[in-house]
Amino acid sequence: MKVGVIVPQGWTGEYAGVAPVAAWRRTVETAREADRLGFDSIWLFDHFHTVPEPTDELTFEAYTSLSALAALTSRVRVGQIVTCAAYRNPALVAKMVSTLDTISGGRAELGIGAGWKQEEWAAYGYDFPPTRERLAFLEESLEIITRMFAPGHATYRGKRASVAGAINLPKPIQQPRLPIMVGGNGPEVTWRLAARFADELNLDGMSCEEIGREPSTLPVSAHVFWKALEEAPSRDGLL
Secondary structure: OOOEEEOOOOOOOOOOOOOHHHHHHHHHHHHHHHHHHOOOEEEEOOOOOOOOOOOOOOOOOHHHHHHHHHHHOOOOEEEEOOEEHHHOOHHHHHHHHHHHHHHHOOOEEEEEEOOOOHHHHHHOOOOOOOHHHHHHHHHHHHHHHHHHHOOOOEEEEOOOOEEEEEOOOOOOOOOOOOOEEEEOOOOOOHHHHHHHHOOEOOOOOHHHHHOOOOHHHOOOOOOOOOOOOOOOOOOOOOO
């Protein structure tokens, strides 16, 4: 079993009333402590503001933050849990993650999904298509990203995204490839995409069997949250 840490970045409201520089210092300290203590990975979310309710509290952007944290740590793996595919051109995502892999010395992981928080899309000017269309874009994004990670130039023509002889240098330095995690709970499409493209997802293995992939080759992952309290009332029967 591997254990990672979701590093604070503000979207849960944990930085309410904290100045930006002080908040970033806490983010860095958390990442470095996770690195020192032997955790396997650190992760950030692809949120632009607080969730579920938008507030005027700060939220650090994930990829710029990950690049800085990668340079400030030495061992722990770094990733996004998970990138909203439609927020960025998929070829650009591949370029960003490839660069992150170089900055980190081969510690980057790509988490990617179809996205879900409609209010966040609208606030930042993104159209919010129906679920089926978002999943179709996710599939085309994975087609492009895996081609961008592979040797040579990348060419792919889809209905929603395309590349034509795209050069992605440097390539990810991890071999045989940079790990990809597909996020989502939909068994009809998301799990099938994970079985086809990914190295990690929460699923029961049925989609793997449908395409002839051994289910044990796709690890199970989950993330959990807890809130530490400085003081807690005493309760009978609890230590």
